[in-house]
Structure formats: C-alpha cells, structure tokens
Amino acid sequence: MAYASTLKRGVLASLLVGIASVWLLACQVSDSHPQEAEGGSQALALWYNRPATTWTEALPVGNGRLGAMVFGGVDQEVLQLNEDTVWGGGPNNNVTPSLKPYIEEVADLVLANRHEEAQRLADEHIASSNSGMPYQTVGNLVIDLLHEGSADGYRRSLDIGQAISSVKYRMAGVTYYRETFSALSEPAVVTRLSADRPGQMDLDIRFDSPMAHSVSVDGERLRVDGKGADHEGVSGKVRFTMFVQPVLDGGTLESSGDELRIRNANTVTLYTVVATNFVAYDDVSADETAKAEAQLAQALTASYDAVRETHIAHYREQFDRVTLDLGPTDNDDRPTDERLKAFAGGEDPALAALYFQFGRYLLISSSQPGTQPANLQGIWNPQMTPPWDSKYTLNINAEMNYWPAEPTNLSELHDPFFAMIDDLSVSGRKAAERLYGAEGWMVHHNTDIWRITGQVDGAYMWGQWLGGAAWLTQHIGYRYHYTGDRDFLARYYPVLKEAARFYASMLTEDPDTGWRVLVPSNSPENDYLHRGEGEQQAAIDAGVTMDNQLVFDLFTLVEEASEVLGQDEAFADELAELRKQLPPMQIGQYGQLQEWLQDWDSPDDKHRHISHLYGLHPSNQISPYRTPELFSAVRTSMEMRGDESTGWSMGWKVGIWARLLDGNRAYKLLTDQIKLVDENTESFESGGTYANMFAAHPPYQIDGNFGVTAGISEMLVQSHDGAIHLLPALPDAWPEGQVSGLVTRGGFVIDMAWQNGKVTEFTLHSRLGGPVRIRAHRAPTASTNVAVNTIDDPNSGSPNPLMQTPTIKTPLIHRPGVVKAPSVAPVTLVELETERGQDYRFYF
C-alpha cells in the first residue's frame, strides 16, 4: 500500500504533524524486504517502515563533535543539528565562597548527630551563584522535496556497521535514495539525495532554530550565525557559524530570500559544517567563521565517494574491534520498534546484541579524541534547556557513559573524559580552597562545559556531595589497568595526587566511632529520613558508605601509581595510614550493605541510586571469593531495592547482577530496559527504550545505553577480581554465541565461543605480556604449547600487577544470623605466563 505525498510549506512543527497524520491515514508500506546501504549487514541495522514523527524516532549520526538527528520524511527531510561546544553562558565558575561558614556549621551539626538541623541549615543556605549552563541545539536544516505522488517501499535505516543513515522509497516510478552521515574523517555532516532517473531532484533548503540566529545566502551556500543563550545570570558567549554547501550533479541552484532552490538536479550532496568560537573552558576567543570556512574547504577537497569511504573505514577501524553474536532472531523482517516492543516476551537475542553494539556506535559517534566528552544526551539535543541542562552529572551518569570504553575496545574514546578531568583539576582548586579551606581539587555532583565545580541545585540530596573528584579519577586507574600505559599514568599522576590531597585534608574524626569521615556529604541522591511532602527530609551525613569506598579506591590508586612511577613514597605512606582509619563496610539489620554509617536502610526504599553498591561495581572491593558476607549483603540490598527504575539505574543493575554472577537476573533487567516507550511516557522512573533505541530515563538520557552495553560485557567477561572470568553471568536465554575483541585488565583481548551455556573455546591475545589467571567452569586445554597451572587458593592474589585486588577492612556485621552464605557456581582457576603480542588458544 502507498501513501500520498502532500506538498505543504509552513513551520516545522506543523509539517511534522502533517507527516504523522498522513502516515496514520494511509500507512502501511512494507512490501520490501529490508536492504541495507551498500555493503551493510542486516544484523547491524535499525530500520523502520515510516518516517520519524518525533525526535526519539529520528536516527542519530555523529562524529564525536557534530551530530544530527535524521527524520527521513518523504516530503521533507529534517536534520536537527548539534555541535558539542554550543552551550549557554560563558566562562565562569559557580564557586560561592560565602558558603564556607555554613558548610562548616552543617558539618559540626552532623557530627553532633543533629542531622535534621544540619539538613535544614544546608537547604536554607547552601546554593551556588548558578547551577550550570545548558547544552543547546544549533537548529534544524529543513529540506523540502518537491516531488508529488504516492510513495511506496519506504524504508528508513541506520546501518551501525558503517555509521550511515538512509532513506529509500519509490514514487511515480522513480526510486529515491538519500543518505546522511557525520563524517569521522572530515568535519561535516554529509547528505546525498539521489534518484535512479536523471533530473529528479527538486528541493528547497532552509533553516530554523529556537536559538538567537540569522540566516543568509552567501554565494551558493546557506549561512547561519547564532549564539548560545544567557542563562542564570551568565551571558551567552558562544557564537557559531554554520554553512550548508550544496554540490550539484546537473540542474540549477538559485536563492530566494534565505533559502536555496535546486531544480532538475541528478544528485545533490549537502555539506553542513558548524564551528564555534570555543577554544577551552576558559577561552572563547576563536573566530567561528574562519573555522567554519576552513572546515568546509576541508570537507570539499575530496569527492563524495572518497569522503564516504574514508568515513566508513575510520568508523570500522573502531567499531569492528568487537563482534557479538548472542544467537539468531526470527524477527529480521520486523522493524526495530516492533522488535523492541516484543523483546521481553519473545526470543530475540540478536536484539540484545544490537543494543550492545548500538551503545558502542553511540560512543564512537559522541566521543572522539579532541571532542567534548559525551554529555547526558551524548551530543544529541533539540532544545535550548534540555532536561538537567544535558550537563555532566558526576554522581553516576557521566562515569557510566565511559564504562564501555575500555572493556569494549574503544580506549581512545575515553580521552575527552580525561581531558575534562584535567580541566576540573584546575577549576576545582578554587572549590577546594574557597569552600573547604582544603588542599588539592574537588568538584561536587555536576559540571558543564565551563567546568564549574561549586554546588549545583542546592545542597538537598545532591549538591553537597563530596565524591566527584574521587569517582572521576577512578577512570585514570581503569585506563592504566586495561592498557598498562605508564606514560598516561605519569601524565595524570598530578591530577590523582591533588584529588587525594583534597580528601586527605578533608577527612575528619567522627567523635562517636573514631573513624575518619567526609562531612558534610550525602549518599547520592537518597535520603534516610523521608517524611510527607512539605516536611523536613534528611540526606546530609558523615562517612556515607560510597564516600568511604571512593576515598579508599582513590588512595589505593595513588599508592599504586606512586610505586609504579617510583615517586612520592612518603605521601603514599601517609595515604595508606589514613586509609586504615576509614570506616569499614557494615552489614545492617536486614543483612543488607549499609548505605549510611548508621543502620538506616529501609526495605521499602526503591531509590534509583544504588551508590553504596559501587563497592561491587564498578569497584572491586567486594567479591564472592574474598568477601562472601559483603557479596551476600549486596544481593540483599539489590533485592530490597527492586528491579524497575530509570534507564541508567537498570543499566547499572545489569552490571551489578552480572557481578553477583546471576545471569538470569541480569537478563531480567535487560528485559525491563529493552521495552518500547514513547515521548509521552511520563513516569520518571520506568526506564525503557525509545523507537530509535535511545535509552529512556525517561526522558531520553544516553547513560542507559552505555550502562547496558557495559553490563552485557560484564555478563560475558569480567576481570576485576584478580582473574579473567569467562562467561561469569550467562543467562539461559543465550545458550550459544560468540564474541570477539573484548578487552580485560592486564591488556588481554578475548575471543570466545560457547555452546549449551559453557565456553567451548577461546583465544587470549596478550597485548602486554605477563602472567594471567583465568576463571572458567573447568580447566581449559591449551592448543598452544604453554604451561597452564591450576591454582587451588582463589584468594592467593593475582601475579599480574594490573589485576590487583584490594584488601579491605573486615566488615562489621551487626546481626550475623541474617547474613546468608552466597551460592555461586563452582569455578576453576588456572594461571599461565604470556608473551607480549602472542595469541593463546584454548578449548574445553
């Protein structure tokens, strides 16, 4: 069946509604079996048989910096554009020194156990000059296609094997084909419109945006000049210039007002560039127009085919490092949104594999060396004030974005995150000194492109959190442990050291216990005293479990780095001494891991944050082999918290159940997250996935995608617990499969296949050499001539320096009777010595 093409002009919104209603009146098109852009693979495609009618149906493309959401209409194509430095406001830091006496008073009240008074005082007085600036859209490139007739055979797809989005349909005997990509090799979004008959391309090109902007025609190109908005008293300092340059094969190009008109062309290729005056978080002195000119010149030097080819090659060099096959699907002929709807009830392991790979696609598309790190929405945002300003929330969300980077073989995509940490280590000195009179650097629970470090959105349950620097710097450890890169460690050692100096100077003796604690802080973003609306709640505390775990990990990392680099022995000794005085983890009255210093957890608490479980994941302080009671306590806490929550929370829970070695429960969480929701879903904590596979908080938040990708890799291979653990949490739903290219600590790359839920063979590629331990259901046999020794004591410690596990304080168990012994599948531990660059093959 076909649907009529209508040619209407008007504002974007009415056109989108128009597309929707035409669609509803006259669908369905689907006579065609899906076909990919040439060279693509069906298994790696998202596809739909109708145009996008909402933003979360549109398909994202990006080169780390420049992003577009492609709607794929028949009468009208819309590319909603982003550039990762288009933010509101300008260089500033929201550190407000007048808060210092209040922070001190709140700390004293907490230590005197006057928590409610402390909270009241904090709520009244602790707020910064601003709560950060918003990430903003550039606007919409609108292409009106002036063909008339009925379209059939419509297909819109995103080929994540090649990073190309495409639209195809037939109208009046002509097949139209359109593709868009954000070139990884050039600084441009490239769109080509073509047909299988000459002279069919009649189109008008224009631009609209909610941002302050002007549009003009500059020679044969469209030019837009715009600026970032003023926000919360900070004036907008970002300026951007955008050019859209059409390149025609045949036909004519004319301008009319601020539009370009193309008639009778055979093909049209549009090169869209956007540049800003942003140089660094404290410098907006660049010439945006000169940058845009240079970008356009660069994009136009090669032919379309050459740009496309280099883009694909660049993309595949990163993407193809990991392949994943979790089993077949019967749903190949169903559009992606229908597969999402059916996932929980059906058998579609291939969709879980697609979800995993889509997370890698999104990281490649939103974070490349030299770009800004992926923010709350990666780089895709149509608004001027998106939810939470689409900033960087540091009490889980920003870190989660980078969980897949090292294990899924995309290490260099982690670079923008380190660059941000570097910036914060400078801007955060002001916060440490002026708010706490402390040494080193710190940041609270949020930052933005200007690298603000003060409290955001008030103290309440979030703003007064002290853990930002400690959590961020764990990533320096991950990078080092996965790559063994000592130069990197040396380069970032001062950042680590200065973060540790902040915490060392902040740790205060708790008068009740004598332990050294951080105060005032909170367990992100949960409260222990929750009363009815309008009444005083309380979240502020000292020595919360997550803070203790974070400081423990940071000090441990600095001690390790100091030893590896042979410097600062005295400082490392000082940290080791302080580390011993941190509170131990505690197992409370229900057998749960205590979230706070006091046993305040409630079995009714279903809060989305599970911060105290950081000790199990992403940290490695808790283990079934080394700390069985704590391992069991985490399980109890997870049972208490329940499953369904926000997208990112469920992504985290997939990883936690994987670390709890429970594959079926991890899979259950996947089914909670891989379920179709739409833009009208209002429930704040229900998770789910939009038609375009963006994760829903709701609303859209990219961390849910990255959390699930990291979680699936944790289900297949783990390496945090002194050994490479093969298939630690495989669900019954994936009895057969194979994966290649997953990376572990120690710089090992794993290719593996399994059948009947058990590994049948694997190859270990040793990038760095050195000893390694492997944990599997039984001892493997080596095809290569190498000695493999069975290790009897699972707690004897890894011989590989990059796979060390910490020795933590003995936990306090308040009611030993309620702590259950964990039940975990028996495993065999073997050890071998590897040589740098060699492959080792094994079978069972």
Ligand code: FUC
């Ligand atoms: C934290 C979370 C919210 C949301 C926001 C961006 O504040 O508690 O759920 O993800 O970050």
